[in-house]
Amino acid sequence: MTTAPTPPHLLLGSCDYPEHVPRDRWATYARMQKELGLSFVRIAEFAWSRIEPQCGRYDWAWLDQAIEAYHGCGLRVVLCTLTATPPAWLIRAHPEILASDEQGRVREFGSRRHYDFASPVYREHSRRLTLAMALRYGRHPAVVGWQTDNEFGCHGTTRSYGGASAAAFPEWLRHRYGVVERLNEAWGNVFWSMEYTDFSQVRPPMLTVTELNPSHVLDYARFASQQVADFQKEQLEILREMSPGRFITHNFMIFESGFDHYQVAQGLDFATWDNYPLGMLEFFAPSGSGEEVKTRYARTGHPDLIAFNHDLYRGLVAQPGLGREGRGTPNGPWVMEQQCGQVNWAPYNPLPAGGAVQLWTAQAWAHGADVVSYFRWRAATMAQEVMHSGLLRHDETPDRGYAEVETLDQTQFPVGPVPARVALLHDYESLWLYDQQKHSASLSYWTQTVAYYSALRSLGIDVDIVHADAGLSAYAVVVAPAITLVPPERAARWAKAVEGGVALVCGPRTAFRTPGGQTWETGQPGPLSDTLGVKLLQYDSLRPTLSQRVSGPGGDVQAHGWAESYRLQGAEALYSYSGGPLDGEAAVTRRGQVTTIGAHSPELIGAVLADVLQRAGVETTPLPEGVRLSRRAGRTLVQNWTLDAVQWNGLSLGPVSFMVQEE
Amino acid sequence: MTTAPTPPHLLLGSCDYPEHVPRDRWATYARMQKELGLSFVRIAEFAWSRIEPQCGRYDWAWLDQAIEAYHGCGLRVVLCTLTATPPAWLIRAHPEILASDEQGRVREFGSRRHYDFASPVYREHSRRLTLAMALRYGRHPAVVGWQTDNEFGCHGTTRSYGGASAAAFPEWLRHRYGVVERLNEAWGNVFWSMEYTDFSQVRPPMLTVTELNPSHVLDYARFASQQVADFQKEQLEILREMSPGRFITHNFMIFESGFDHYQVAQGLDFATWDNYPLGMLEFFAPSGSGEEVKTRYARTGHPDLIAFNHDLYRGLVAQPGLGREGRGTPNGPWVMEQQCGQVNWAPYNPLPAGGAVQLWTAQAWAHGADVVSYFRWRAATMAQEVMHSGLLRHDETPDRGYAEVETLDQTQFPVGPVPARVALLHDYESLWLYDQQKHSASLSYWTQTVAYYSALRSLGIDVDIVHADAGLSAYAVVVAPAITLVPPERAARWAKAVEGGVALVCGPRTAFRTPGGQTWETGQPGPLSDTLGVKLLQYDSLRPTLSQRVSGPGGDVQAHGWAESYRLQGAEALYSYSGGPLDGEAAVTRRGQVTTIGAHSPELIGAVLADVLQRAGVETTPLPEGVRLSRRAGRTLVQNWTLDAVQWNGLSLGPVSFMVQEE
Amino acid sequence: MTTAPTPPHLLLGSCDYPEHVPRDRWATYARMQKELGLSFVRIAEFAWSRIEPQCGRYDWAWLDQAIEAYHGCGLRVVLCTLTATPPAWLIRAHPEILASDEQGRVREFGSRRHYDFASPVYREHSRRLTLAMALRYGRHPAVVGWQTDNEFGCHGTTRSYGGASAAAFPEWLRHRYGVVERLNEAWGNVFWSMEYTDFSQVRPPMLTVTELNPSHVLDYARFASQQVADFQKEQLEILREMSPGRFITHNFMIFESGFDHYQVAQGLDFATWDNYPLGMLEFFAPSGSGEEVKTRYARTGHPDLIAFNHDLYRGLVAQPGLGREGRGTPNGPWVMEQQCGQVNWAPYNPLPAGGAVQLWTAQAWAHGADVVSYFRWRAATMAQEVMHSGLLRHDETPDRGYAEVETLDQTQFPVGPVPARVALLHDYESLWLYDQQKHSASLSYWTQTVAYYSALRSLGIDVDIVHADAGLSAYAVVVAPAITLVPPERAARWAKAVEGGVALVCGPRTAFRTPGGQTWETGQPGPLSDTLGVKLLQYDSLRPTLSQRVSGPGGDVQAHGWAESYRLQGAEALYSYSGGPLDGEAAVTRRGQVTTIGAHSPELIGAVLADVLQRAGVETTPLPEGVRLSRRAGRTLVQNWTLDAVQWNGLSLGPVSFMVQEE
Ligand SMILES: [Zn+2]
Ligand SMILES: [Zn+2]
Ligand SMILES: [Zn+2]
Known part of the structure; x- marks a missing residue:
């Protein structure tokens, strides 16, 4: 060595x-x-x-x-x-x-x-x-x-749908649930008479006539x-x-x-x-x-x-x-x-x-x-x-x-820390559940999550991507773009971070589902309702040829793919829908330091995040298409990802090039 | 109770x-x-x-x-x-x-x-x-x-392609055909040496190298x-x-x-x-x-x-x-x-x-x-x-x-009868056969059938949809959009209705096939030839980028997807093709009260049906896009299916709304 | 009889x-x-x-x-x-x-x-x-x-992936390779630990997690x-x-x-x-x-x-x-x-x-x-x-x-010889290998080959399509559009034909691969490098929305789908790339009578072939779209494949028609 x-x-x-x-x-x-x-x-x-x-x-x-x-x-x-x-x-x-x-x-x-x-x-x-x-x-x-x-x-090799995995799954379930009645309840198997009387009856989720039970898939x-x-x-x-x-x-x-x-x-x-x-x-x-x-x-x-x-x-x-x-x-x-x-x-x-x-x-x-x-x-x-x-x-x-x-x-390129003051929350269980029931074919967990990430990057923000249960107190702003699965403990953790001064931004479908993959009997966003100060009112799945107008301080924008609205329970409406089935209902809400965005629109996300960041004292630098800033170890990497030379902020950047600046 | x-x-x-x-x-x-x-x-x-x-x-x-x-x-x-x-x-x-x-x-x-x-x-x-x-x-x-x-x-659950169904099919065939030679003949199994020597050799139609025998599928x-x-x-x-x-x-x-x-x-x-x-x-x-x-x-x-x-x-x-x-x-x-x-x-x-x-x-x-x-x-x-x-x-x-x-x-909304004077004929065997050999990928049995139905509805007509063998004498006009399977008995029944004064309209591919799924040795439309007064001359399958001009009393229209022409044997030509391989051949024919439409064109279908209805004394009300009339129990439901307010016939209809009018 | x-x-x-x-x-x-x-x-x-x-x-x-x-x-x-x-x-x-x-x-x-x-x-x-x-x-x-x-x-019936074929394949391999080590070497099985220790372990190439070994497929x-x-x-x-x-x-x-x-x-x-x-x-x-x-x-x-x-x-x-x-x-x-x-x-x-x-x-x-x-x-x-x-x-x-x-x-239509002075080379092994690893989804062996053939036909040229190992001495010009598999013996044969006065034109990917389906340790085009006077420098796979400019004697053209460049080792550049990753590199080269075309562009292919044919003394007749000439037994068939009448070269051709001219 x-x-x-x-x-x-x-x-x-x-x-x-x-x-x-x-x-x-x-x-x-x-x-x-x-x-x-x-x-x-x-x-x-x-x-x-x-x-x-x-x-x-x-x-x-x-x-x-x-x-x-x-x-x-x-x-x-x-x-x-x-x-x-x-x-x-x-x-x-x-x-x-x-x-x-x-x-x-x-x-x-x-x-x-x-x-x-x-x-x-x-x-x-x-x-x-x-x-x-x-x-x-x-x-x-x-x-x-x-x-x-x-x-x-x-190449899709995590899950095997036969042989050893099929054989091991029932035992894994027995270990998780103890008795089969608890499994049936967790999965809501009563729904289509899918109740099991023995763990050994359970197989991998595959080849069913129509939709799979999302809890089974999860x-x-x-x-x-x-x-x-x-x-x-x-x-x-x-x-x-x-x-x-x-x-x-x-x-x-x-x-x-x-x-x-x-x-x-x-x-x-x-x-x-x-x-x-x-x-x-x-x-x-x-x-x-x-x-x-x-x-x-x-x-x-x-x-x-x-x-x-x-x-x-x-x-x-x-x-x-x-x-x-x-x-x-x-x-x-x-x-x-x-x-x-x-x-x-x-x-x-x-x-x-x-x-x-x-x-x-x-x-x-x-x-x-x-x-x-x-x-x-x-x-x-x-x-x-x-x-x-x-x-x-x-x-x-x-x-x-x-x-x-x-x-x-x-x-x-000296080594050293990335000075992120913004965290973006990520969770694979939310991803699995979201993508199993997209409801709007043009969106997915990654699509929605990357839209928020990209909006932050377009503002010149350095981002830590962390697990939805990570410690958040070190951050000024925390963004939860698509954490659809929020157990009560997670909701409590976020609430505590908010109390501690963190600004929280949640995207659509946040806390839509229980840890078992069901919906909350008390409605969405379940245990997060108080923190957000809203209850879910409607959710609209927009085919690519449809859009939904959203009106707010900066004028009108169009939502695509998804639009959900809220009943205000402590929050105020920052943006509202105008026209269409959601006319007049709240599209973006705020309760204290907590902002909820219900409409999918990169433009809207960018505007709301810019506002949140400013309020939280995080400096933003709006960047043109293809220009990006990344900071590490006291230096700033200015990047031009376009095939053309770019003049930006007094700098001349050649095609596909970068500069390292000392702070 | x-x-x-x-x-x-x-x-x-x-x-x-x-x-x-x-x-x-x-x-x-x-x-x-x-x-x-x-x-x-x-x-x-x-x-x-x-x-x-x-x-x-x-x-x-x-x-x-x-x-x-x-x-x-x-x-x-x-x-x-x-x-x-x-x-x-x-x-x-x-x-x-x-x-x-x-x-x-x-x-x-x-x-x-x-x-x-x-x-x-x-x-x-x-x-x-x-x-x-x-x-x-x-x-x-x-x-x-x-x-x-x-x-x-x-979810496609009628047909099972293994197990119990595969086991029961041979016996069902034996019951239907008695001896295997009759099965072979009915299916035309000689075609590709597909002849069976025992019913037990027959399996569900699946996984063959290329096309399935349509008679097998039927x-x-x-x-x-x-x-x-x-x-x-x-x-x-x-x-x-x-x-x-x-x-x-x-x-x-x-x-x-x-x-x-x-x-x-x-x-x-x-x-x-x-x-x-x-x-x-x-x-x-x-x-x-x-x-x-x-x-x-x-x-x-x-x-x-x-x-x-x-x-x-x-x-x-x-x-x-x-x-x-x-x-x-x-x-x-x-x-x-x-x-x-x-x-x-x-x-x-x-x-x-x-x-x-x-x-x-x-x-x-x-x-x-x-x-x-x-x-x-x-x-x-x-x-x-x-x-x-x-x-x-x-x-x-x-x-x-x-x-x-x-x-x-x-x-x-009082209960009572729907006063339909027009019947549209429907038959699942025709559907199965049509869709098994579409010949023109953009058409199907439902597409063709709904085109005729929609043309009627656009004219304000109430329609009964009935089986192709139903009693027809109560109707003024009977439309057979896609009844491709017409046994002699059915042809006779229709002929009798026509004799009784019913106006009959047939779409393309009518009586194309025998009850076994073959074509008539004597050509199409087989047993219906006399009633229609035509013999099928050509059929043309039009890819979406092709169309075929049809010329007639009201000017020219374009056929899409399908165009068939006829040799006149008692009928006269109402519309003819102009240009292309069918130039000069009959596109729409009429013999007495029987009209045959060979070209697929919603515009043409509407024009011909309007003419037939008028001759049969059935009042029509041409309706704008999204407005519909439906009558029941002496009342008329005027419907606006558009997202905008509509002025029609002296009525003001709000977006997505209706009025009930007494007759 | x-x-x-x-x-x-x-x-x-x-x-x-x-x-x-x-x-x-x-x-x-x-x-x-x-x-x-x-x-x-x-x-x-x-x-x-x-x-x-x-x-x-x-x-x-x-x-x-x-x-x-x-x-x-x-x-x-x-x-x-x-x-x-x-x-x-x-x-x-x-x-x-x-x-x-x-x-x-x-x-x-x-x-x-x-x-x-x-x-x-x-x-x-x-x-x-x-x-x-x-x-x-x-x-x-x-x-x-x-x-x-x-x-x-x-209907894809040559290859069976089970039963008798699966059983016979190992024995065929034993016959071909003698010992399993030679098979492993020929297929490069070391690559992903795919080495066999016995011929009986080998199965048809199917259902693998990700890409198949192209040598296995070949x-x-x-x-x-x-x-x-x-x-x-x-x-x-x-x-x-x-x-x-x-x-x-x-x-x-x-x-x-x-x-x-x-x-x-x-x-x-x-x-x-x-x-x-x-x-x-x-x-x-x-x-x-x-x-x-x-x-x-x-x-x-x-x-x-x-x-x-x-x-x-x-x-x-x-x-x-x-x-x-x-x-x-x-x-x-x-x-x-x-x-x-x-x-x-x-x-x-x-x-x-x-x-x-x-x-x-x-x-x-x-x-x-x-x-x-x-x-x-x-x-x-x-x-x-x-x-x-x-x-x-x-x-x-x-x-x-x-x-x-x-x-x-x-x-x-008298019988007699087709007087082709141009040969186009074809080889099924090259086809199999090319199509197994297209690298650019919009191209295939047939696409590339037909592009060259069509360019020749647009110039009024009669063509013999012959095997890549056929005798070539009777031809003035030989075109190898996509012979990606060139063993040393084939390369020697072509070199000898060139020495004998034949003009040779090679398309992209020529001699890219060894007979076993690997690439040459010494780079492409392997044993043909001397004859062509080039070594492969870069190959670029162009998505349909990308193109690459090629500049030469006749101005600029755009390559689509594929562009490869060469290091000159005896050849000269006829055309070069301008702009993009290949800027300034050779796109079309010539060494003596041997021309290599690296860019896929029907326009470019036509221009280069016209030049080669002229130099080789083969008369060309540039033809408009839909007009074609074919010669046999001393007669010329002038064809109009368009739906419109065409005036060409003093002839009046009706829609979809032909004339037979005596020479
Ligand atoms: Zn239902
Ligand atoms: Zn054949
Ligand atoms: Zn890797």
Whole structure:
């Protein structure tokens, strides 16, 4: 393990796959990486079939040699636990490891992530192999940390709808509810005679004639999330014991929503994530923005979508653990995989604009990353990802991203805190419930949440994204865009924060549902009614060709997708609906420091948030399209995400570029 | 059973679910319902798991008490046979009850309608449970009638493609055809060597490499329809014996087309249906009308789509049976479930416009309904339909629909006959065959049929929708928009009606196919050729970007989707095609009182029908968009379905409103 | 067998199904066909269940009689091997014959092509039945030739994903690779730990969590193609022995791409194909051209799409075999099925324009067809294709196509060679690999290939489409639009042709991949780098809303879908990119006679090809939209595919018409 003093600025790395190239390349690549200024290398991510070519027969020699090659050049190594790709000999011997999809079809071998988290036999092999790896390399001086598995949940792999998961679900329910009557009550199974008389009768929610019971879906999501957490915990315990002083992390995936990331992040030293801005745009462009936004940001990605993930994953692990080199600080998150050229998995995979790799790296730093690791060192010449770029091309010549990394000055990126005075609340259970019953097809939990986030970013605000039950007293303003599931304890916590001086903003559908997935017998927003000073009156689901006018201090705006109105019970109306079924009813309300926004309208959200921030004494800087500010460690990163030069605030920003300003 | 004299006007009711709320609410709700002016309550629709929590262990106490609560307030009760939702204990004991979908996947427990109509074991439980209910409540004084099951066929549940249905189909065929050679001939199985040598070789039509044999599909539709009819008949026989004097009905679903409703309606006292105008619009907006129509009627539904269902279901049962309170008259149909706020099952679920609940209720009356029963009393706080509204909100406060019901004067709606002089012919076998081979993807049986219906309604015409084999002599004009299957007997019946003075109008593809699903060896329209005085010459399937000009007395119009031409054999051409492949050929023909329309064009259909009606002495009133007239019991309901005030014919109609005029 | 001298011009035929009509029609139909000027009739295509109603019980009498009916009128008969539709008694006795789809579902009986080519039991029945047919009719004087099966691969039936194919694949791999390590290396299985330790572990590529390994897919395509070839070879061997002097062919399907047609065509005397121009347009309209092109050619089909198939299938069999009447010449290909009215299998099935049937026939001749056989004689009155037209209507009256055939002068179409000096290279392995990893969703192998073909046709060029490994020395210009898989031997062959004076043009992605489906370790275009004088620098996948400017001699054009750039290593840049990520990089390069086009742009392709052709001394004739020239046997067919009259080059062409000019 390296004992070099931790540098005070952003460090770089890359993902490398020595098993994909001839052995004679290893030392060469390590030297080239060092020369490029990289400090870290992540390896062995999918190497199970090479480490254990047959059951119980380990082949360590090649990995020993590869690690030595990196070590010899002073690179610090991150190892993986190998479990994302169980090999053929294991799958064919134990086909019950394979997961099933929502239609009950077995998900076949021949790709990756083809396992059921609940499989006891897979769990056993996961522990066995993790132990073997940890024993072999846990104390190797080059090894500074571990990545568990790879991208949990990616490709919809959290939930299996057959086999091991189907078998384990009833027992999980029995543990949760004790007696089946409590399950029936929690799920409201009386509704369509869905009452069970024994836990063993319950199956995964799938293939029903019409809608699934949302409470059934919600509990299945909880169950599956627990399996991921348990699966990783078993690896964590082994690694903690056998590889002291090394950090342990996981590389989470863009907007992945299959499991509760807060639950799975427990025990990690910090979170990392895999940042692919261009593929992300194709899949997660803000709903309703359509082709125009996808085109404008086709070669850079959308700044707020990327920043959201940075802020989200930075907030997963609140307590500092082991730092980026194992023992020591700082403990900031990483980007474990950073796109550095075109990807291969979207319908269209354009080249990044010149400057985008530097811009992404700078943004990652400004949102808290202490390490950015590029995916991948050399483009793969084989199999699924031959069309995916790397820092080197197939022929080992430096690709466009390489040149950008080469000319990037890392010392302008000192590590340090992100000075956020605004928190945005997030909760996976709310996400599951919201998306199970959208009621308005053009909205989703992410759409609504990102709309609030983007409004804040457009005002130049730094944001912490934290769990809905996190401590809030450090913030001036707390925004709850779509926390639809609010148990009484959560409502009490928020009320206390408000009493303590925090300004709270709630979006539509806040506290719509009970923890069981039902609605409050006393109406919405249930236990939050007093704090908000309102009761839900109407909710209107607007098809894309409909809108609803909202009138208020700054004139009229149009709501799209969703509009809900309130009966005032202590709050006053800031905005009201005019025309349509909601004519004259309250659209935005305020009781003291608590503001409730019932209409979905980016324009309205921006106006209300600007007002709230001003009242809370948080300075705002309205920004033009494509310009963004991010602050860290006493510096401000001014970013131009457009393909044109921009004059802003006396600054000249080239196309796709940034400036670092000292405060 | 109540012996109160039948009131002479529309009565109201609601659907309530006492098992969904605490017992202490029952008496309160009953009292509130009575105060609101409701007369009926439908209960126990999905209550199997509460009536029989375990196999053979009945719990009657709660339902006894609930019925007493309603009875105590003078409400009349409609009970259900419970079979729409077999509970978990039954399904897990007899998984063979579950149906299979078109891909052969078992349709799982956890929702509703998860049974195969052909399952012998389910049939047995259906009879057993119906008998138990009938014995318990069949003579209860509060109980005035029964609803069998719920919404047969909804969610594509008529046809099961495995298990019990797959097992029963060969025997059904043997019964129909006697020897397999007759089956082969009827289906034209020689076509692709599809000939069977034994009935046992025949399976449900599914998962073939390419197109299915339409005759195979047609017979499977007939088979499945028969299962529904048989299933219900078993319940009917028990209820007739054990619950004398009570009406028996079924609540049919919007445009449901899985089974032959005329067949299934046999033995019922009258039909009811479930009227959800806004969800209906999203799913059944007139083809080609696109977003513009969906937007215009987003908050009211489309008047003609709703009216079509009213007229369709009113016509299902021709002979009067027991009336709405059991013994006695009138015997008109009901709306068993009437939307009274937003629904939850469309992609978008907007709020109804102010006034829509009253307008829907008035329209229901004018199209023959004697009772309108709102769905549901209180919004569900649990499970699949928590986002669906009721007359009361989740928190028991009155919702928007409640207020409209409260202020509605029912006495302006006397019961009595709908004075239709025009009949529109309908036939489920034609529908099955048409839709199996559309040939032009933008048309369907419903699209074509509703186009003719809507043209009539735009002319202010009251319409009876009747079976293609119904007696026609009472009508001045009979329209057969899409009766593609015309056996010789049917042709003879129509010819006789024409001889008797009825004016007949046929749309394209009329009599295209034989009862077996083949085409006539002698060409189309087969046995109807003489009556129409034409032979089919060409049929042209027009992609949406193509049209075909039609020229006639009133100038030129454009046909879309479909254009067929005729060789004249006794008829004359009223309109001809000009340009394109059909240039100069007959598009609309007339022989005596028989008119044939070959081109699909709402404009053309309207013009030709107006001419036919005028000649037949049926007065027409051309109406502007969104204005409709409906007559009943000597009164005329003038309706404004637009969101704007309308001046029409000297009347001022507010947005979404109606007037009742005495004739 | 007829011994009449082969006429020197195009002959006509039709597809007839005597088993579909009463016996008394056979002689009548034969006489009518003769009177219409038809020479051939193809029969018994789907007649297995009539020839062998039960296992081993043959019924020859009816077919004997039908053949005599045609023979008696001087018609020459083409017989089929019956295997496209195994009957029910065989399938129910041996359900393992049924294929499985990509989701693992058994493809059910009840349609056609429901068999797995790898099924040993089906192979046995195929041989048995072919032998029985050959013994019975192999030397019949009326029989001039055989069609094997029908439309191999149609409806995605080449590849089965279960049963017999799944069982045979491992053995095929063992045969190909010998030891499993070589398989792992060839597929790059180390990539995601997909390495096998035994061939028996390998399954068809299906249902994986995310992307399939393209090498796995490529080998499965090769395996499945081999099954088709083997299946047919067994029939060929029997027919060759038992039916001497008769030709053997297969009727290939439009753009079918499931198997390697060059492999399957081996041993055939010539290829035939089934030409349905209107259905073809709906399914294969040039990508990106959208509704506008589909509308313009809705009633004629697109001339280049049709011509492409003519040229493709003409080139399948290079060596002359037995001619169109068995023994003798000429040996040109046929159109075995020619649309002569509307089809029934597209979403929309418009009527052909007046003149289209003649135009299609003339075009077929000009592109090398010696016989055009219309599908079908009489429209079917039963089963799947009742909406499909024939020369006769359902009622036996002559339909529109009949009239066009009646007035067509066949003597203006002498047989003889197509004088192509330009070859377009084609390769199914490249197609499989390209389409498995499109990287840009709007492009495909066919799209890119047809773009080059269409550019040539717009310049009035006659084209041979030949296999990528065919002899090239006879051509002035060779175009390789999308040969993405270029082994070293192929590269050497092309280099040698270039040395010999051939001008070579390569499109984007040429030689991108190794024969195993990987990329070259040394970069693209691998072994072709020297010949092209370039190395691949960047490739850009452009979403439909993006374009990339290309600048060159003729000004600027916009690339869509794809843009790749090159590092010059001996070549010079003809066009360069301007703006965007590729700014200043080479877009089109030339080294000597070799031109490489990196940008996808029909306009650019046309300009570059025009230049190359001019330099190579091949005369070009730029043609307006919808006008085409095709040359054969010393004559030129001038075609107008538009619905309007056209003045061109001093000629007056009526709408949808042609002229034959002597050179
Ligand atoms: Zn990754
Ligand atoms: Zn209902
Ligand atoms: Zn065919």
